[in-house]
Every structure is written in structure tokens, then in C-alpha cells.
Amino acid sequence: MKCSKCGSDAVLFQDYSGMHLCESHFTADFEGRAKKAIRKYRWISQGDRIAVAMSGGKDSSALLHFLAKTFGERRDITIFAISIDEGICGYRDMKPVEKIAERYGVSFHSVSFKDAYGFTLDEIVAKQGDRISCSRCGVLRRHLLNKTARELGATKIALGFNLDDEAQSVLMNALRGDAETLVRRQVPREGFIPRIRPFIHLPEREVALYALLNVEGFIEAGCPYSKKALRADVREILNIYNYRHPAAKYALVNLGEGLKGNEGDNKTEPSICPECGEPVFGECQACRIVMEMKR
Ligand SMILES: [Zn+2]
Numbered sequence: 001m002k003c004s005k006c007g008s009d010a011v012l013f014q015d016y017s018g019m020h021l022c023e024s025h026f027t028a029d030f031e032g033r034a035k036k037a038i039r040k041y042r043w044i045s046q047g048d049r050i051a052v053a054m055s056g057g058k059d060s061s062a063l064l065h066f067l068a069k070t071f072g073e074r075r076d077i078t079i080f081a082i083s084i085d086e087g088i089c090g091y092r093d094m095k096p097v098e099k100i101a102e103r104y105g106v107s108f109h110s111v112s113f114k115d116a117y118g119f120t121l122d123e124i125v126a127k128q129g130d131r132i133s134c135s136r137c138g139v140l141r142r143h144l145l146n147k148t149a150r151e152l153g154a155t156k157i158a159l160g161f162n163l164d165d166e167a168q169s170v171l172m173n174a175l176r177g178d179a180e181t182l183v184r185r186q187v188p189r190e191g192f193i194p195r196i197r198p199f200i201h202l203p204e205r206e207v208a209l210y211a212l213l214n215v216e217g218f219i220e221a222g223c224p225y226s227k228k229a230l231r232a233d234v235r236e237i238l239n240i241y242n243y244r245h246p247a248a249k250y251a252l253v254n255l256g257e258g259l260k261g262n263e264g265d266n267k268t269e270p271s272i273c274p275e276c277g278e279p280v281f282g283e284c285q286a287c288r289i290v291m292e293m294k295r
């Protein structure tokens, strides 16, 4: 197949646009759409210290490459990497992640569940099973990431979430009947580092291709515990549906965006958790998980 724009060999067919793209036109299209999302949401500004949440997988590795390429030369913007070691035997290994960060010349910071909470994700799974471990892990990861980023002086946390992740989240919240999460808009709050997701309009397969073309040594295996989670089911349903309706994921992400209320609609104010000192809405989920594990 030939590129619809220049006639060179194509590396990608975009089913939703009907276009075949060569490597350089794919790269231009991909980066253009990530930059557009950053402009639309005013995600990056002068003086920002951006902490890239690095698992070392395709999404976060692609994100580091994109941010370093786009903002690496800017003297007023600092980029660094934070990795969370959940403690998954035979899967989580920080060495390759550190190597990727090194290659981009950004400083690398690694923190572990074991050091922060006293137990690993393997121990959560052993005690509570692997059906709920994904949500437990997600709570602890967000908690530790926010704390670490703030302590390192970050003004933004950059996440490698792609279009598929976002669409899955919207559908999962709908299937759980979680209206509150669907309508809650992220607003700047003391203690919470704003989270940015430059790839939210880019399909997973394009992020994977961008990583393959640009990043050496990213980790290809997914988390061994993720297969039983609700997200895995939703991902499968959505991929089957999307095959015949290529705009479905965009529609879900737009729906999620459209449901979010205005800043002033958020009635609850955060408080500071007396146990861990992190800002929280209501009960601190992370400290509740730590209590459960100690019981
Ligand atoms: Zn081309």
C-alpha cells in the first residue's frame, strides 16, 4: 500500500480517516494531534516541570519520546520520569525503564509500593485475589505518583493514556453506574498535581506504532494481573464493536468530555488525610487499602 499523501510505502491504514500513511506522514499526523490536544486543554505552559509517569511500556515510552522531542529544547520546561514499582514478581523491572529515561537525558526517579506501603502488589493479590487487585493497584499508584511528583516539584503529571484507555474508562464508568466520576471535571486543587494526557485522541495501535518506530527497548508485556479485570472485558467488547464502527471510541471520549460539568459544579472540597497527608475527597482510599492489608 502507498501513502495517500506522497506515494511512499505506507506503514499504517487509518480506518477512521480512510488514509494510508508513510512513516513521515504518520509521524507528522500523530504528533500534530498530540500537540492539538495539548493546546486545546492548555496542558503545558511556561515554567512547567513535567513528571512523566513511566511504566516503560509502549504508551509511556512513546510519551517520553514525544515530550522530549517537542519540549526538550525549551529551557523553560523541565521533563523527568517517575516509575512506580508495584512489586510484580517476574514482570516489573526498573532497569529497562531507567535506560529509556537515560537515553532521553531526563532524570529518573523510582518509588515502590513496598517502601511506601510495606507490601507489594503480589501480596495484595495473594490476600485479596486478582479480580479487585487492578482497582486497588490503581488507587495506590495514583496516590504514590501524586505524592512523589509533588515532592519532586512537578507542576504536571503526564500520563500515556490513549484513546482506547479513555474510551474504556467512559464505558466502564457507565457500566458501573458511576455518574459522579463521569461528570467530575478536574480542577486545580491545592496538593493535587494536574494530570495531562497528550495521547487521549490517539488510538492504541498508533501509539504502539509510534513507540515501535521511535523507542528502543520498551517493555512489551502487559501486567499479568490485568486479564481478569473489568477493563479487559470492556476492552474486548469495544474492540469488537469498533471493528464495524470505527468512530465508536472517539464518540465515547467525546461523550465523556461532554458530560463533564463546569468547574463551579464541583461541590466537594478536598481535605488532608490525617494518616498520609495527601489531599483527598472524602475517605482516603489508599489508607483504607493499607488498613485492610494490615488486618
Ligand atoms: Zn507520505
Ligand SMILES: [Zn+2]
Pocket (backbone or CB within 6 Å): 273, 274, 275, 276, 277, 278, 284, 285, 286, 287
Ligand atoms: Zn491517606
